[in-house]
Amino acid sequence: MLIVARKLSLAAAMTVVAVVVAPGAFAATPAAAKKPVSHASLWEDPALNVICGVENPALSKTKVLCQGPGVPRPPHSSPSEGDPGVVLSASGSPQLVLISQDSYLQGAVARNLGAGRTWRSRGVTCTTTAHAVSCKNAQKHGFKLRNHHYQAF
Numbered sequence: 001m002l003i004v005a006r007k008l009s010l011a012a013a014m015t016v017v018a019v020v021v022a023p024g025a026f027a028a029t030p031a032a033a034k035k036p037v038s039h040a041s042l043w044e045d046p047a048l049n050v051i052c053g054v055e056n057p058a059l060s061k062t063k064v065l066c067q068g069p070g071v072p073r074p075p076h077s078s079p080s081e082g083d084p085g086v087v088l089s090a091s092g093s094p095q096l097v098l099i100s101q102d103s104y105l106q107g108a109v110a111r112n113l114g115a116g117r118t119w120r121s122r123g124v125t126c127t128t129t130a131h132a133v134s135c136k137n138a139q140k141h142g143f144k145l146r147n148h149h150y151q152a153f
Contacts, residue, residue, distance in 0.1 A: 042108040043119055050133045050145055053104050054121050055087060063087040064124040065103055066135060069148040072096060086143055086150070088135055090123020094143045094152050 042053030050068035067085040082098030126135040136142030
């Protein structure tokens with residue numbers, strides 16, 4: 001019985017090790033850089049101070065939300081309410097919004113998406129470089145955050 005328990009403990013330990021190693025989806029290897037990282041609901045590029053992810057379904061089931069240095073406040077918004085962000089869906093142009101702590105999925109933990117990586121969700125594709133984050137939809141509408149500047153296209 002003790003031998004079976006030890007074998008089970010070893011199998012459990014191997015499973016834990018496999019789970020800890022498996023999330024290498026964010027590793028900066030050349031093969032991984034080409035693969036989209038679409039399973040993360042929230043990601044960040046710490047070097048650029050940008051965070052993006054799916055918007056809370058209570059607000060929208062179709063939009064991706066990003067915030068970072070250089071995103072301007074929406075016109076005519078109160079400077080004492082919310083933080084500036086930008087939303088983009090599978091169609092249409094990006095829109096400036098004010099966000100709160102509840103704007104992203106509750107309990108989501110931001111994963112690191114460093115330079116040279118791609119993320120896809122809700123019809124929006126975001127790519128990162130060493131100096132910028134760009135997000136666009138199939139209609140080629142989107143935005144770029146670069147050197148603390150925001151550019152919609």
